[in-house]
Amino acid sequence: MEVFAVEGLPEVREGDDLARLVAEQVDLRPDDVVCVASTVVSKAEGRTASFDDFPAGERARRIADRLGAIQGEEKDPRFAQAVLAESEALLLEAPFILAVTRFGHITVNAGIDRSNVPDADLLLLPEAPSASAAALCESLPADRVVVTDTSGRPFRYGQRGVAVGWAGLPASRDWRGEHDRDGRELEATVQSVVDELAAAANLVTGEGAGGTPVAVVRDFEFGDHAGSENLFRSADDDVVRQALREWTFGGDSHETDA
Amino acid sequence: MEVFAVEGLPEVREGDDLARLVAEQVDLRPDDVVCVASTVVSKAEGRTASFDDFPAGERARRIADRLGAIQGEEKDPRFAQAVLAESEALLLEAPFILAVTRFGHITVNAGIDRSNVPDADLLLLPEAPSASAAALCESLPADRVVVTDTSGRPFRYGQRGVAVGWAGLPASRDWRGEHDRDGRELEATVQSVVDELAAAANLVTGEGAGGTPVAVVRDFEFGDHAGSENLFRSADDDVVRQALREWTFGGDSHETDA
Ligand SMILES: Nc1nc2c(ncn2[C@@H]2O[C@H](COP(=O)(O)OP(=O)(O)O)[C@@H](O)[C@H]2O)c(=O)[nH]1
Ligand SMILES: Nc1nc2c(ncn2[C@@H]2O[C@H](COP(=O)(O)OP(=O)(O)O)[C@@H](O)[C@H]2O)c(=O)[nH]1
Ligand SMILES: [Mn+2]
Ligand SMILES: [Mn+2]
Ligand SMILES: [Mn+2]
Ligand SMILES: [Mn+2]
Structure with a gap:
C-alpha cells in the first residue's frame, strides 16, 4: 500500500x-x-463564516464568560454561538466545548477551524x-x-x-x-x-x-470482509458520553441540547 | 510512503x-x-498466562459477578483478577473493565487478549x-x-x-x-x-x-518538527478520566487503585 x-x-x-x-x-x-x-x-x-454571522445569545455569552475565566483570556461569545449552531448537543461546556456535530461526530468546538482560513474568521466542517x-x-x-x-x-x-x-x-x-x-x-x-x-x-x-x-x-x-457503516457512537452505546452527561466541571456542565 | x-x-x-x-x-x-x-x-x-496464575480475590469476584449479571453470561473471576494485576487503576468496573495499564495506556481489560494465543488462556500486553x-x-x-x-x-x-x-x-x-x-x-x-x-x-x-x-x-x-514524547494522558490532563472517576454505572463503579 x-x-x-x-x-x-x-x-x-x-x-x-x-x-x-x-x-x-x-x-x-x-x-x-x-x-x-x-x-x-x-x-x-x-x-467559511464571519463572527458577525453568529450574534451571541445568552447561553453563548455564559459559555464564553466561563471559558474566559478558566483560560484566563477573553473569549468571543460569537465563537461559542457558532459552535452551538453547528451542534446537536454539547457534552462539555467547560473546561472546553466538546460538541456532537449535527452529523454525529464528537469533537472540540464542533470542529470549527481558525487555521488555514484566509479572508474569514471561521471555517465550519x-x-x-x-x-x-x-x-x-x-x-x-x-x-x-x-x-x-x-x-x-x-x-x-x-x-x-x-x-x-x-x-x-x-x-x-x-x-x-x-x-x-x-x-x-x-x-x-x-x-x-x-x-x-x-x-x-x-x-x-x-x-x-x-x-x-x-x-x-x-x-x-x-x-x-463484511462491512459496517457505523462510525459515530450513539449516546446509548457510549458510556463515556453518558458519564460526561452527568458530570460537572466545577459546577454546572451538563450534556444539553445545543 | x-x-x-x-x-x-x-x-x-x-x-x-x-x-x-x-x-x-x-x-x-x-x-x-x-x-x-x-x-x-x-x-x-x-x-502468556493461564487462568490459574490469577486466583481471584474478593474484588475480582465482585467485578466478575457484576459483569456476568450485566452481560448475561458467567464471567471467570480469574480474568478480572488478571486485569487487576496488570492495572494501575480501573476507570470502569462496569459495564466493562476500562483499565489504566501500569505503563499508562487506557484500554478495555488492560489489553489482555484471548485471540491468537495458542496453548494459553491469556496474553498480557x-x-x-x-x-x-x-x-x-x-x-x-x-x-x-x-x-x-x-x-x-x-x-x-x-x-x-x-x-x-x-x-x-x-x-x-x-x-x-x-x-x-x-x-x-x-x-x-x-x-x-x-x-x-x-x-x-x-x-x-x-x-x-x-x-x-x-x-x-x-x-x-x-x-x-519538534518532537514530544507524551502519549498517555495523565489524570490531571484528562477531563474524561476525571468524569469517569466520579461516574457510576448503575450503582458503584468508581476509579480506584487496582
Ligand atoms: N493547497 C492547499 N492546501 C491547503 C488548503 N487549506 C489547507 N491546506 C493544507 O491542507 C493540509 C491540512 O490542513 P488542516 O488545516 O490541518 O486541515 P484539517 O485537518 O482538515 O483541519 C495542510 O497541509 C494545509 O497546508 C488550501 O486551500 N489549499
Ligand atoms: N506469523 C504470526 N502471526 C501472528 C502471530 N500472532 C498473531 N499474528 C497475526 O498478527 C496480526 C495481528 O494480530 P492481533 O491478534 O490483532 O494482534 P494485536 O493487535 O497486537 O492484539 C494478525 O494478522 C494475526 O494473524 C504469530 O505468532 N505469528
Ligand atoms: Mn480541522
Ligand atoms: Mn489537520
Ligand atoms: Mn491486542
Ligand atoms: Mn490487532
Whole structure:
C-alpha cells in the first residue's frame, strides 16, 4: 500500500470544483482511496463564516464568560454561538466545548477551524461530510473517498487524523464471525478502516503550511470482509458520553441540547 | 510512503528472537519504521498466562459477578483478577473493565487478549512496550520501531491500531510555534504520529488469521518538527478520566487503585 500527498493544489475557494483540481494534479486509479482534508471540502462548499454571522445569545455569552475565566483570556461569545449552531448537543461546556456535530461526530468546538482560513474568521466542517465524499467520488476517477479532519481524543495526548465522511467503502471491516489463528472467534470485531486511512493520510498531509490537503492511498485492499457503516457512537452505546452527561466541571456542565 | 506487511513469519514463542525472525523475512532499511503487533512481542517475552496464575480475590469476584449479571453470561473471576494485576487503576468496573495499564495506556481489560494465543488462556500486553521497542530497535537494521495494539475508543464505534510503545522517533510532531498558510499560529498543535503509524500498519496486518503481525512503513518523513514524547494522558490532563472517576454505572463503579 502506498500513501502520498497530492502536490500543487491551489488555495481552494468557494465554488471550486475540488474533484477537477485534484484530478488535474494526479493520475488517479479506480481503486485509489482519495483522502481529502475537510478544510478544503469546507472551503469549496463555502463553509467559511464571519463572527458577525453568529450574534451571541445568552447561553453563548455564559459559555464564553466561563471559558474566559478558566483560560484566563477573553473569549468571543460569537465563537461559542457558532459552535452551538453547528451542534446537536454539547457534552462539555467547560473546561472546553466538546460538541456532537449535527452529523454525529464528537469533537472540540464542533470542529470549527481558525487555521488555514484566509479572508474569514471561521471555517465550519462540511454540513454532511459523507454526502461531500459521495459527490467527490462521483466526479473523481477513483471509487473511494474519505473526508478527514484532525481531532483530539480522551486518554491520549495529541490529535490524529479521523474520518468525518466516506463513500465507496464501508466505515469498518467487520470481523465478527471470523476466526483467529487458533480457530477462536475474534474479540476485536470491528476495525474502523476509514479512521485508519485518515490517520495514514494525515502522516503525509500534516497540519501546517504544507499545502497538501489531499492524500492518495493506493493499493489498499479492504479484503473479503463484511462491512459496517457505523462510525459515530450513539449516546446509548457510549458510556463515556453518558458519564460526561452527568458530570460537572466545577459546577454546572451538563450534556444539553445545543 | 509505503506500508506493507511482512510475510512468512512463524508462530512466535517465548524466547524467540523476534528481531532476527523479522530481519530474515524483509530487507529493512535504516529509516524504515517497523510496526510490530504487541501480540508477538508479548509471545516472545513470555507474557502468556493461564487462568490459574490469577486466583481471584474478593474484588475480582465482585467485578466478575457484576459483569456476568450485566452481560448475561458467567464471567471467570480469574480474568478480572488478571486485569487487576496488570492495572494501575480501573476507570470502569462496569459495564466493562476500562483499565489504566501500569505503563499508562487506557484500554478495555488492560489489553489482555484471548485471540491468537495458542496453548494459553491469556496474553498480557508487554510489561514495558517502549522498552520492548527500544530492544527491537537495537537488534533490527531499522532505526524506528512502534509496538502496536488494536483498541476501542469513546465516541466512535470500532477499534483501530494504536501505539503502545515506540523507539527511535518521538511520539508526536509538535507543531507549536509553527504557522499555517496565513501565518496564524496552529491550533492542532501536537500530532500523534506513532498512533497514526500504528493505524496505517493495522490496515495491512488486520485482526484475523492473516499471520502478519509486522508492517513496515517505508519513506515516512518525520520532518523538521519538534518532537514530544507524551502519549498517555495523565489524570490531571484528562477531563474524561476525571468524569469517569466520579461516574457510576448503575450503582458503584468508581476509579480506584487496582
Ligand atoms: N493547497 C492547499 N492546501 C491547503 C488548503 N487549506 C489547507 N491546506 C493544507 O491542507 C493540509 C491540512 O490542513 P488542516 O488545516 O490541518 O486541515 P484539517 O485537518 O482538515 O483541519 C495542510 O497541509 C494545509 O497546508 C488550501 O486551500 N489549499
Ligand atoms: N506469523 C504470526 N502471526 C501472528 C502471530 N500472532 C498473531 N499474528 C497475526 O498478527 C496480526 C495481528 O494480530 P492481533 O491478534 O490483532 O494482534 P494485536 O493487535 O497486537 O492484539 C494478525 O494478522 C494475526 O494473524 C504469530 O505468532 N505469528
Ligand atoms: Mn480541522
Ligand atoms: Mn489537520
Ligand atoms: Mn491486542
Ligand atoms: Mn490487532
